[in-house]
Amino acid sequence: QSALIQPPSASGTPGQRVSISCSGSSSIIGRHTTNWYQQLPGTAPRLLIYSNIQRPLGVPDRFSGSKSGTSASLAISGLQSEDEADYFCATWDDSLNNYVFGSGTRVIVL
Amino acid sequence: QVRLVESGGGVVQPGRSLRLSCEASGVTFSNYAMHWVRQAPGKGLEWVAAISYDGSNEYYVDSVKGRLTISRHSSKNTLYLQMNSLRPEDTAVYFCATGGTGSGGHRGGFAYWGQGTLLTVSS
Numbered sequence: 001q002s003a004l005i006q007p008p009s010a011s012g013t014p015g016q017r018v019s020i021s022c023s024g025s026s027s028i029i030g031r032h033t034t035n036w037y038q039q040l041p042g043t044a045p046r047l048l049i050y051s052n053i054q055r056p057l058g059v060p061d062r063f064s065g066s067k068s069g070t071s072a073s074l075a076i077s078g079l080q081s082e083d084e085a086d087y088f089c090a091t092w093d094d095s096l097n098n099y100v101f102g103s104g105t106r107v108i109v110l
Numbered sequence: 111q112v113r114l115v116e117s118g119g120g121v122v123q124p125g126r127s128l129r130l131s132c133e134a135s136g137v138t139f140s141n142y143a144m145h146w147v148r149q150a151p152g153k154g155l156e157w158v159a160a161i162s163y164d165g166s167n168e169y170y171v172d173s174v175k176g177r178l179t180i181s182r183h184s185s186k187n188t189l190y191l192q193m194n195s196l197r198p199e200d201t202a203v204y205f206c207a208t209g210g211t212g213s214g215g216h217r218g219g220f221a222y223w224g225q226g227t228l229l230t231v232s233s
Binding site for chain 2: 002032035037039044045046047050051056086088090092096097098099100101102103104
């Protein structure tokens with residue numbers, strides 16, 4: 001079981017806003033920044049959000065990240081069909097000297 | 111553009127060894143920490159190992175310590191994963207990915223990913 005807990009799924013209709021949570025302990029999310037990855041079916045993951053809130057070049061501003069205490073969140077506004085994918089939060093764990101991925105959330109566009 | 115190309119996957123019997131490679135182009139390889147991440151069929155992402163930008167530090171998930179070794183060859187722009195004593199639970203697609211730059215780069219986000227190479231451990 002991952003040290004970063006995500007809901008297994010989230011869904012919405014096109015145009016809606018969907019939010020995904022990522023919960024961890026103070027030794028994990030509380031100490032380092034959180035990154036988010038999107039994995040479309042059959043493809044490699046891509047970095048969606050880094051350092052809690054930053055978007056790499058090319059990532060639409062419909063995607064936004066936030067962090068509060070020991071939880072991080074990814075929001076997708078104006079949901080589109082191409083957003084149907086798996087989303088993973090991740091961060092560095094100092095206690096294990098490991099990088100840790102969340103359990104993953106599948107976003108379904110209804 | 112940045113390109114990471116993994117190779118070396120295949121079908122191998124339990125207990126055998128294999129080496130994965132990841133060749134980087136379009137990026138100053140020696141500036142970046144590098145990672146291996148794997149994904150078992152139908153499962154989520156699992157971080158496997160990381161190596162600092164200069165190769166001086168290595169990090170591993172507990173389940174592979176003592177069996178897998180990450181290394182890099184900067185003049186060849188290539189990352190490796192030597193895998194010994196393979197187990198069926200090592201069956202996965204293995205991705206290489208770039209970390210951050212500098213001494214803390216192994217903690218950063220993974221900006222670039224390869225397409226992955228499939229390893230199947232089965233008798």
